[in-house]
Amino acid sequence: MAARGGGGMTASTRLAYQYVVLRCVPRVDREEFLNVGVVVYCQSADYLEVAWEVDRDRLAALDPGLDLDQVCEALTFVEGVCAGDERGGAAGAKPPGQRFGFLKAPRSTVLQPGPVHGGVTTDPARQLDHLLSKLVT
Known part of the structure; x- marks a missing residue:
C-alpha cells in the first residue's frame, strides 16, 4: 500500500470524508461477496487512499x-488510481475528486464498490486503518 499523509492538518481539525468498501463478487449472478478493501476520500485534506486485504481461503470457498x-x-489498479500514477491508467491522471468518482461508480465486475458512506475524522489515514480492520479483516 502507498504511504499515507495527513495533509498538514492539526489534530483538532475535524474533516469530512467519504468512503466505499470494495467487494469481491466472484459470481455476480449469486450476489455473494466478500469485503476486500476500503477507499477513503477527504477533499479538504487532499487525501485519497485505499487499503486492502485479500483472504484467499475465504474467496476460494465462495468460488x-x-x-x-x-x-x-x-486492487493494485485501484491503488494506482488513488495515487494518481501510471498504474491507474487514464483515471489516475484526473484530480482526486474525479478519481474517487471513478472508483465509487457501480460496475458489474468481480471487484465492485459498495454504497458511499461518510463521516468526520481528525485523521483520514487512521480512519482508513480503522475502517479496514472493522469492515474487511
Whole structure:
C-alpha cells in the first residue's frame, strides 16, 4: 500500500470524508461477496487512499475457480488510481475528486464498490486503518 499523509492538518481539525468498501463478487449472478478493501476520500485534506486485504481461503470457498491473482491486480489498479500514477491508467491522471468518482461508480465486475458512506475524522489515514480492520479483516 502507498504511504499515507495527513495533509498538514492539526489534530483538532475535524474533516469530512467519504468512503466505499470494495467487494469481491466472484459470481455476480449469486450476489455473494466478500469485503476486500476500503477507499477513503477527504477533499479538504487532499487525501485519497485505499487499503486492502485479500483472504484467499475465504474467496476460494465462495468460488474455487476465481482467479485470485486477477483480484489482486484489480486492487493494485485501484491503488494506482488513488495515487494518481501510471498504474491507474487514464483515471489516475484526473484530480482526486474525479478519481474517487471513478472508483465509487457501480460496475458489474468481480471487484465492485459498495454504497458511499461518510463521516468526520481528525485523521483520514487512521480512519482508513480503522475502517479496514472493522469492515474487511
